[in-house]
Amino acid sequence: xxxxxxxxxxxxxxxxxxxxxxxxxxxxxxxxxxxxxxxxxxxxxxxxxxxxxxxxxxxxxxxxxxxxxxxxxxxxxxxxxxxxxxxxxxxxxxxxxxxxxxxxxxxxxxxxxxxxxxxxxxxxxxxxxxxxxxxxxxxxxxxxxxxxxxxxxxxxxxxxxxxxxxxxxxxxxxxxxxxxxxxxxxxxxxxxxxxxxxxxxxxxxxxxxxxxxxxxxxxxxxxxxxxxxxxxxxxxxxxxxxxxxxxxxxxxxxxxxxxxxxxxxxxxxxxxxxxxxxxxxxxxxxxxxxxxxxxxxxxxxxxxxxxxxxxxxxxxxxxxxxxxxxxxxxxxxxxxxxxxxxxxxxxxxxxxxxxxxxxxxxxxxxxxxxxxxxxxxxxxxxxxxxxxxxxxxxxxxxxxxxxxxxxxxxxxxxxxxxxxxxxxxxxxxxxxxxxxxxxxxxxxxxxxxxxxxxxxxxxxxxxxxxxxxxxxxxxxxxxxxxxxxxxxxxxxxxxxxxxxxxxxxxxxxxxxxxxxxxxxxxxxxxxxxxxxxx
Amino acid sequence: xxxxxxxxxxxxxxxxxxxxxxxxxxxxxxxxxxxxxxxxxxxxxxxxxxxxxxxxxxxxxxxxxxxxxxxxxxxxxxxxxxxxxxxxxxxxxxxxxxxxxxxxxxxxxxxxxx
Numbered sequence: 301x302x303x304x305x306x307x308x309x310x311x312x313x314x315x316x317x318x319x320x321x322x323x324x325x326x327x328x329x330x331x332x333x334x335x336x337x338x339x340x341x342x343x344x345x346x347x348x349x350x351x352x353x354x355x356x357x358x359x360x361x362x363x364x365x366x367x368x369x370x371x372x373x374x375x376x377x378x379x380x381x382x383x384x385x386x387x388x389x390x391x392x393x394x395x396x397x398x399x400x401x402x403x404x405x406x407x408x409x410x411x412x413x414x415x416x417x418x419x420x421x422x423x424x425x426x427x428x429x430x431x432x433x434x435x436x437x438x439x440x441x442x443x444x445x446x447x448x449x450x451x452x453x454x455x456x457x458x459x460x461x462x463x464x465x466x467x468x469x470x471x472x473x474x475x476x477x478x479x480x481x482x483x484x485x486x487x488x489x490x491x492x493x494x495x496x497x498x499x500x501x502x503x504x505x506x507x508x509x510x511x512x513x514x515x516x517x518x519x520x521x522x523x524x525x526x527x528x529x530x531x532x533x534x535x536x537x538x539x540x541x542x543x544x545x546x547x548x549x550x551x552x553x554x555x556x557x558x559x560x561x562x563x564x565x566x567x568x569x570x571x572x573x574x575x576x577x578x579x580x581x582x583x584x585x586x587x588x589x590x591x592x593x594x595x596x597x598x599x600x601x602x603x604x605x606x607x608x609x610x611x612x613x614x615x616x617x618x619x620x621x622x623x624x625x626x627x628x629x630x631x632x633x634x635x636x637x638x639x640x641x642x643x644x645x646x647x648x649x650x651x652x653x654x655x656x657x658x659x660x661x662x663x664x665x666x667x668x669x670x671x672x673x674x675x676x677x678x679x680x681x682x683x684x685x686x687x688x689x690x691x692x693x694x695x696x697x698x699x700x701x702x703x704x705x706x707x708x709x710x711x712x713x714x715x716x717x718x719x720x721x722x723x724x725x726x727x728x729x730x731x732x733x734x735x736x737x738x739x740x741x742x743x744x745x746x747x748x749x750x751x752x753x754x755x756x757x758x759x760x761x762x763x764x765x766x767x768x769x770x771x772x773x774x775x776x777x778x779x780x781x782x783x784x785x786x787x788x789x790x791x792x793x794x795x796x797x798x799x800x801x802x803x804x805x806x807x808x809x810x811x812x813x814x815x816x817x818x819x820x821x822x823x824x825x826x827x828x829x830x831x832x833x834x
Numbered sequence: 835x836x837x838x839x840x841x842x843x844x845x846x847x848x849x850x851x852x853x854x855x856x857x858x859x860x861x862x863x864x865x866x867x868x869x870x871x872x873x874x875x876x877x878x879x880x881x882x883x884x885x886x887x888x889x890x891x892x893x894x895x896x897x898x899x900x901x902x903x904x905x906x907x908x909x910x911x912x913x914x915x916x917x918x919x920x921x922x923x924x925x926x927x928x929x930x931x932x933x934x935x936x937x938x939x940x941x942x943x944x945x946x947x948x
Contacts (some may be wrong), residue, residue: 463932464941471854647901
């Protein structure tokens with residue numbers, strides 16, 4: 301009856317949990333053992349998630365009942381295209397960040413390895429669970445580990461930013477609990493599929509309360525996703541975190557997006573009766589405002605890490621806007637965008653550390669101020685040594701980093717030829733091709749937001765890139781080990797693969813989006829009966 | 835009883851929010867603790883308030899729903915208490931570290947300029 305492949309669904313949670321426990325037992329001193337354990341776990345996770353990705357690319361969902369309890373009593377894990385995709389992204393990013401940390405960062409503080417593994421466990425659990433309260437538990441596992449990761453390396457700036465991060469997320473967790481308990485009080489279930497089946501039948505007098513509870517829950521998710529005005533904590537925290545921690549943290553904001561995508565489309569899809577499309581306007585408007593705020597933040601960033609943090613805001617805003625449109629084709633494009641932006645922003649966070657290494661602290665601030673106020677330009681230009689430097693060859697390290705930075709900029713800004721452009725095009729193209737008639741005004745607004753945010757990103761990245769690669773004197777070339785560059789190359793190569801294989805990737809994303817927009821299959825798959833949620 | 839419980843939740847939540855908005859880290863921590871008490875009581879009350887009703891059937895016992903209370907909120911609140919306790923402890927450690935590193939207990943790590 302049970303074959304070993306049935307247990308694959310839970311493996312992305314169990315593997316990092318065991319690895320994390322093993323690294324706790326191994327203690328802090330044995331670096332080689334710890335690194336080996338971590339590497340084995342992250343590589344295994346990538347392989348497992350690839351298998352899950354293949355398994356999930358089929359109609360229907362696969363469920364895993366914990367303890368083999370019947371679905372209505374026990375907790376159930378659900379694997380469909382979306383969750384498989386998210387697990388794969390988390391695993392790849394985890395591998396890249398882990399390999400990167402092996403060069404230096406894993407020695408910067410105690411308990412890096414267990415925290416890293418538990419972080420991956422929480423992420424994978426949050427993506428796989430099909431139960432609202434279990435989602436809370438995995439959120440907490442993920443967050444508790446992320447508090448440690450954000451503080452990794454210590455220092456005043458990290459502790460200061462970490463304090464804000466922890467307080468805000470504890471508050472978000474309390475809101476999550478309030479939302480969950482209101483939902484349980486009204487609907488009497490916490491299983492997402494069961495809940496979706498019951499939403500259309502909620503009594504009219506209870507409906508407002510249920511919607512209020514889910515709105516509170518939504519606020520908890522949107523704080524994670526950093527929607528304006530809930531996302532002011534994000535750039536500061538991410539800028540203060542060490543590079544591998546920031547790369548992992550950048551997928552944490554996508555967990556908020558995932559939760560909105562999953563729960564909102566499941567509960568408030570077309571089959572939700574009177575509650576259908578509840579909050580769509582708020583999502584779109586919030587998304588557009590987040591894009592606007594993120595673009596201003598990108599332009600205002602005076603160093604590269606804050607720039608990377610601000611581009612997380614832009615990508616969150618873009619995704620929320622696209623989700624709020626409520627069309628399967630747009631959501632499909634958004635999923636492709638999500639995959640590309642997770643990889644590109646992760647690569648950028650890692651790259652920034654390599655680029656900034658060996659540069660004076662405060663040089664960026666000076667550079668930007670100099671541009672703004674025009675002081676100090678002439679003294680530098682007038683020096684004869686500067687003129688002679690024109691023919692100096694660029695060191696290979698700087699050239700490699702520069703090309704990677706260019707690729708990141710193209711990906712994040714959404715310029716051709718890389719996948720960022722294709723994804724933005726896939727979001728916009730269905731909006732402008734409605735079934736007959738002129739495109740709606742909102743389509744123009746979304747197009748303007750996507751294109752202008754891209755412009756802002758190009759301007760900011762070009763400015764930062766010039767300061768980093770052209771203006772810096774050639775006397776201090778960065779020392780970059782191959783272990784540190786390899787993860788960046790891996791992430792960027794995956795983005796290129798996503799560009800070359802954009803056809804199959806978009807097909808997969810569209811199939812995932814179609815499945816999200818027609819929850820009846822999900823309900824049938826989880827509950828095992830053809831009832832409910834038409 | 836409903837009135838007493840809802841008043842208690844309201845007072846706890848109100849005090850918690852007020853303390854959370856204060857500038858000192860200790861006040862923020864106490865505010866979060868009070869808020870989490872309020873939320874825990876709230877979760878507990880979603881199962882309906884009963885006095886002296888069991889949540890679990892005894893061995894071989896056949897009960898009616900009217901005589902029993904809903905066990906799920908109790909399980910949820912237990913989990914929430916444990917997680918809230920652990921994260922508050924973690925926050926306290928960070929608070930102490932911030933106090934030591936920045937030399938002030940202001941939430942921004944520096945005193946406001948006057």
